[in-house]
Amino acid sequence: MKRFLLLCVVMVFALISTSALAQDRTVSGKVTGSDDGLPLPGVNILLKGTTTGVPTNADGEYRISVPDGATLIFRYLGYVTQEIVVGSQTVINVSLAPDATSLGEVVVTGVAAGTSTKKLGFDVAKVDTKVIQEVPGVDPGNALRGKVAGVRITQPSGDPGAAAQIRIRGSNSINGSQSPLIIVDGIITNGNLRDINAEDIASIELVKGAAASSLYGSLAANGVVQIITKRGSSDDSGIEVTVRNEYGWSGLVRKYPLSNLHRFAPFSADTHAAGVTPLFGFSYDAGGNPIEESIRDNPYADSVQLFDNQDRFFTSQPFYNNYISLGGKGDNFNYHLSFQNQHQQGVIEFTEPFERQNLRLNMDYLASEKFTIQLSSSFTTTNRQRQVGGFRDFLSVPPFIDLLERDENGEISPTPDGHTFNEGYANSIYELASRTNTESRNRFLGGITLKYDLTDKIKLEASTSLDQTWREFVFYEPKDYVDAQNVGGERGGFYQIINDNRKTRISSAQATWSETFGKFNLRTVLKYQLEERDFLQTRAEGTRFVGAGDVLDLASLDPEQLFIDNTITRDVAENVFFDVSADYDDKIIFGGLIRRDGSSLFGEENRYVNYGRGFLAYRITEDVDINNIQELKVRASFGTSGLRPPVFNAQYEILNSGVNGISKIQTGNRELLPSIAEELEVGVNMDFLDRFSFIGNYSVTNVRNDFINAPLPAASGFQNQWQNVGELRSTALEFSLNGTAFRNEDMVLDFGFNWDKITQEITDLGDIPAFTRSTYFRVEEGQPYGTMYGQQLLTSVDQIKTDANGNVLATQFRNLPAGNWTPSDFSVNEFGHVVHTASIGTAAEQAGYIVDDAGQLVAQAIGDTNPDWNIGFNLNFAYKDFNVYALVEHQQGGDIYNNTAQLIYFEENHGDLDTYGLAGKHVNYSNSASALYNGANATSYFVEDGTFTKLREVAIAYTLRGSKIGWDWMRDAKLAVTGRNLFTWTDYSGFDPEVSLNGNATNFRVDQFVYPQYRTYTVSLQLRF
Amino acid sequence: MKPINYIKKKTLLVAASLLMVAGCADLDVPNLNQPDAERALANPSDIAALSQGSFLRLINNGLMSTRVVTIDLITDQITSTNAFRDYWGSADEPTRRLDNRPTYADIANVSNLWDQAYSALSGANDVIDAIVNRDVVIEISGQDDTQKTLAAAYFTRGLALGYIGYVYDQGYILDENTDPTTIELVGYADMIAAGVASLEQAKAVYQANPSANFDYVTDSDLSSAEAVQLINSYAARLMIGQARTAAEAASLDYSTIRTYAQNGLTADWNPTSTANVSNGQHSWNTFQINAAGAFYMPTDLKVINTFDPAYPKTYPADGVLGEATTADARIDDYFYTSDFGWLRADRNRTIFSNYGHIRYQQNYQSTNAGNSMFLFRAAEVRLLEAEAEFRLGNNAAAKALIDAGERATRGGLAPLADASDQTISDALFYEYTIELDNAGAFICWGHNRRYDILQRGRILHFPVPATELEVVGAELYTYGGADFADAEAGSNASGANSWKN
DSSP states (O other): OHHHHHHHHHHHHHHHHOOOOOOSEEEEEEEEETTTOOBOTTOEEEETTSSOEEEOOTTSEEEEEEOTTOEEEEEOTTBOOEEEEOOSOSBOOEEEOBSSSSOOOEEOSSSSSOEEGGGOSSOEEEEEHHHHHHSOOSSHHHHTTTTSTTEEEEOSSOOTTOOOEEEESSOOOSSSOOOOEEEETTEEOOSOGGGSOGGGEEEEEEEOSHHHHGGGGGGOTTOEEEEEEOOSOSSSSSOEEEEEEEEEEEEESOOOOBOOEEOBOBOOTTTSOTTSOOOTTBOBOTTSOBOBOSBOOEEOOTTSOOOOHHHHHSOOEEEEEEEEEEEEEOSSEEEEEEEEEEEEOTTOTTSOOEEEEEEEEEEEEESSSSEEEEEEEEEEEEEEEOOOOOHHHHHHSOTTOOTTOBOTTSSBOSSOTTTTSTTOOOOHHHHHHHOEEEEEEEEEEEEEEEEEESSSSEEEEEEEEEEEEEEEEEEEEOTTOOOTTSTTOOOSOEEEEEEEEEEEEEEEEEEEEEEEETTEEEEEEEEEEEEEEEEEEEEEEEEOBOTTSOOOOGGGBOGGGOEEEEEEEEEEEEEEEEEEEEEETTTEEEEEEEEEEEETTSOGGGOEEEEEEEEEEEEGGGTSOBTTEEEEEEEEEEEEEEEOOSSTTTTSOEEEEETTEEEEEEEOOTTOOOEEEEEEEEEEEEEETTTEEEEEEEEEEEEESOEEEEEOOGGGSOOEEEEEOOEEEEEEEEEEEEEEEEEOSSEEEEEEEEEEEEEEEEEEOTTOOOEEETTTEEEOTTSBTTEEEEEOBOOSGGGOOBOTTSOBOGGGBTTOOSSOOOGGGEEEOTTSOEEEGGGTTSTTOOOBBOBOTTSOBOEEEEEEOOEEEEEEEEEEEEETTEEEEEEEEEEEEOEEEEHHHHHHHHTTOBHHHHHHHHTTOBGGGTSTTSTTTGGGSOBGGGEEEOOEEEEEEEEEEEEEEGGGGTOTTOOEEEEEEEEEEEEEEEOOOSSOTTOOOGGGTTTOOEEOSOOOOEEEEEEEEEEEO | OOHHHHHHHHHHHHHHHHHHHTTOSOOOOOOOSSOOHHHHHHSHHHHHHHHHHHHHIIIIIIITSGGGHHHHHHTTSBOOOOOGGGHHHHHOSSOOBOOOSTTOTTTHHHHHHHHHHHHHHHHHHHHHIIIIISOOOOEETTEEOHHHHHHHHHHHHHHHHHHHHHHBSEEOOOOTTOOGGGOOOEEHHHHHHHHHHHHHHHHHHHHHOTTOOBOOSTTOOBOHHHHHHHHHHHHHHHHHTTOOSHHHHTTSOHHHHHHHHHTSOSSOBOOBOOSSSOOHHHHHHTOBOSTTOOBSSOBOHHHHHHHOTTSOSSOOSSSOOOOOOOSOGGGGGEEEOSOOTTOOHHHHGGGOOSEEEOTTOSSTTTOSTTOBOOOBOHHHHHHHHHHHHHHTTOHHHHHHHHHHSHHHHTTOOOOOSOOOHHHHHHHHHHHHHHTTTTSSTTHHHHHHHTTTOSOTTOBSSBOSOHHHHHHHTOOOOOOBOGGGTTTTTTTBOOOTTOTTO
16 A cells, blocks of 8 residues: 555656657667676767757666657767767667776665766775685675675684674674675565575675665664675576586684693502502592692603594584576576575584575566566575584593593493593583484575666666575484483483574665756655564473483473473564765766654654765866876765664563563663764775776764663662663774786786774763673773773783782782782793792792782773774686686784683693693692683683684686587586685684674674684586586 | 756655655554563553562572572582682682672672562562552452452562661662652661561551462462461561671560561471472582582581581691581481582682582472472571570570470480570571571571671671662772771671681
């Protein structure tokens, strides 16, 4: 009903505005580029001698009424202008030749309709298929690595089923999502790029800042990534078939430094108590405990068999990718049909592999000259292991325990020899082998767009899309599962099923009016969009199987232990925008946009909010000739976009209702607003020496009305309220240089280079006091967002605090011997720690921490996860039919909190403990009671510099053209050897410096027992027919 | 036509259409997952659910939360060297200062009861407001439950205010007519007085309505008379719990306390646990971590030394202590093991122990449901009565009560040698330490405080939690630490009569 209404309005508008010049004849046709045959939108077609003109639409088509003997001028920047005399034809198709080597590419993201990059007033990055397909990423997120300045792609864990996290420029929210809006072929999706395969990608466009993303209003303060998939073959030669198969394997890149020494008395008849079995080469006392020594410097006895459990846990596993596609083109249609199958086992044998099958069908059908129907659809099925745990156990287990030990039935043993040593360990491999914990997902993503050319200048469009995901999670632990650390206390099995369904339906209607007035080109767009999102989840779980316990039936669980729950959420949004883009003589470009967003997620008092932008650009080279510079454009834009409240129930008053009755939880907020990000972006585009192109951007973004779940005073009875408090400021400086380094008959070297520096800071928290998130991260006014807080080790004697009498405050050093000490009694030891000099080498030697004047340990900034700057560099060297492609990324700075190392210190299994032992330090210096371990609290000792250089992608390929060997039916065959994530150069001591927490992957860089990153080598063969 | 006019015309039309088109969708979407207050308070059956939810929030999430073990460590009923929840920090000797700052990772040790009690208090006040001020009638399945719901709400309020006064040095008093923006912090004596007053209101309603039962906690269903007994028991416990030191204890109103105790429970209040309501103190303090029987929270030497005065009060630097020798049969409530479990010698061997409490161990290894929770033991009521008599100078009556109690029936011990002050005082300590071990949150702490038995520097009450201080913009402060015992005399134990001496 609403859409019909809108259509009526638009048509009325259109009818009124039709100009009323009486004309004689109608000429129509299509304008394409002579280099690639693709349609050119926005080409100016002028009737010579008049100011009358029409532009081509997004499909390159035009219609113009001409008198007899007229001449039409076809003009398009970047192409050679053509003049054509109209004879008796009614259809004139024109092929324009490019004017300069760097083409005016067309982008469709961030702008109301297709626009040439030369006419953009802000930066929209475009990554095209050539660069993506050299080493197709496992998903589009990975495919973007290192290719665009100002974009952070992080894989927080190596889990094969986990999607890469993307953050564009600085963070725009403290609590909300950092991820950009994901659009596929114009369809606004739920997110999750893991379901889309890279081989289908024709190009990826990225809109970075609020000014550019203003078009999307409150959906897009974090930027927009649009994936454009292939739509058919690139020329008129009928059907194009592509078959690509890739096979390889994955392996671990680096291992964790674990301990190889121990601190127990080696077995000797003199010290060992009779009657006790001496295991692992130690001497034991009468109580059956190994005799402890005070320094950890004893190697294991030769008779003790040692196992490298990292090697046993992480093994090389297969990876393969099969792809087939059909692309075709006829007179009035084109289509792309493809199927892909991907299998990624990762580096752990005992988990379910990540498997994905993806079917895509894109079709464009020209029902008539004026009417086009476009369909984009895909269906994806995935299956993966959910939440692989157990990484702590295998890193904590001493080397004499064999995690692959099998029991008498040939099954992995839950209690391998020695597992009761110390406090007992669980066998991670047994856990993985015995339990089932999987997620399976089906996703349909599809949209239909209808386009109708009402007149030459007015085009109408209506579309509808659906993104629906069905998921099922199953967790099953058998009844006889042995919990090695709690023998006798097992829960008798566990079974959990979760089913959910997430649906996003979007419908829109749009009218575009393009007009040329002499040298002015004008395009206005009016669009209305309705969004509906629904989510329904049901969950059932229980323990204690009755009977044999093999039956996967909820009814066979103990009814007292059954837990059933469901969640229903829904949100509705509608928005309208009006966009104007104009230019004067292709050289002064300006425009603006206003948008009104309404969402059911906003508070009742504030359902509708406005956004907007304005931009201005000047193409200097149109007026000024500069030697060797083909194109120089300066631009500035200012705009706003926002983020919606991060949780469904943020605005509601909530009481908890359940088995225990009702209790108060959250106060509602009827005035809850979306956040607003305001950005000013200035930039330069320069093409020079006929082969290079440079882009530089500087952007400043201020975010206000961010969302914080504010704690309330106890007397209110409620615990918290979501409030619009919080302001952030971020800046981004980006440089990109792309081009051809050299080219001759046989060789060409292309490269792309990106550099960026991003800063972000929390500028205001209102009345909310500073707080800590995820244990380490400090949210405080005036601090960078990404600051880590904890206790700071003393690094110099000058930092020691004394009381009024000059005596050192005892709280600075654990185990400090009793007495009155002065700072001269302390010194810096060989590890850079300040210690009590007389205690060196004894049980009392401990590093010290900074305290305040009252002697209380101070929590202060100990690190910052923000890098200093980042570089991405790719090159493609081609020699005849060979080519070599490589992508390197470098991150400078950016701290990581190595909590994995901290917890392995606690388990007394870290390699550093051997270093301290060999240096003669008492075990107390670095064990679980030590100042270094700091009782599991945040300490500067475990903050490490995350600087790294990574060779991300390498491909060596040979392409054989079918015509070369007389096989004309084959277009080409490409054989390639590729590697992903091959080498990492870093000082970081953990598995991989790209580690972080999934919830906020680019900011919360904590290493906490995640699935490590791995490298993948493959061989692939691609045939095209 | 001139382009400029053309553009103006278009703009006007566009603006008009914008206005027309926006506002078509219905953006009012309800939250189907949780109710809001309007829904909860309009519907009488939901007001009853709010009343029950508030009581359970205080009892289950507050008093039976696993967070209460922090005080058991401070009271030396249990011991630990785990850094988890800063257990070692609470158990360590000499006593450490409490870190009451928002940056303290385990601030929930201090704030959990505060948050739960005030949430419960708010709910209870809403119920009272609905019934008293707005005359809402609660009718469920044809039965008028209005008085029953009101009495339970007064009960909840009384306990919430009383426990804040019992555990913290200050608090806010709120009733159904208080304007939350005008409240100020008041001292613990006032808190307890307000709590007891509300308990009296509850009693009045129960006594006036013999059909009003109390069935909010799992399978327990107390008649109005039994509910009154329960309330009297809590009143006695809270009133006597006001005293932080022996000096303060000398001036309490023991006559009233005795009356409450005499009209208190005659049998244990013992509901059965479910998956959602269970005794966290029991489940953690009786949990065994390995096949050798080592405990997650071993029993402190203070308890074993109470059984057997020859047993060391400080664990030796090496070797393993053997079993204790005692005539008290209740030693069988404890399990001896030579395995130290997770106790780490490099942290503090002097607080080690080889014992653990198994009296309440039922199904805690694998499930929380189906266990006896023992929320209020009759034994404690008898001891409260005995202590009141003792303080009133009636030593003979006190001795009689103690002799007739679990000392004899479960411990098999002979009657006390005499009725001297020292003997009675020691016997009370003995019974609290052994009979009431794990019998409920803060019980032994409350007793030890009022006899100066705690080690030097142990806190006598929590400060207002830092999370609250920060939210209201007040200055942070804290207590505890052997070095601060003299400076903060009413809040830190002096150790004058410490069990370790």
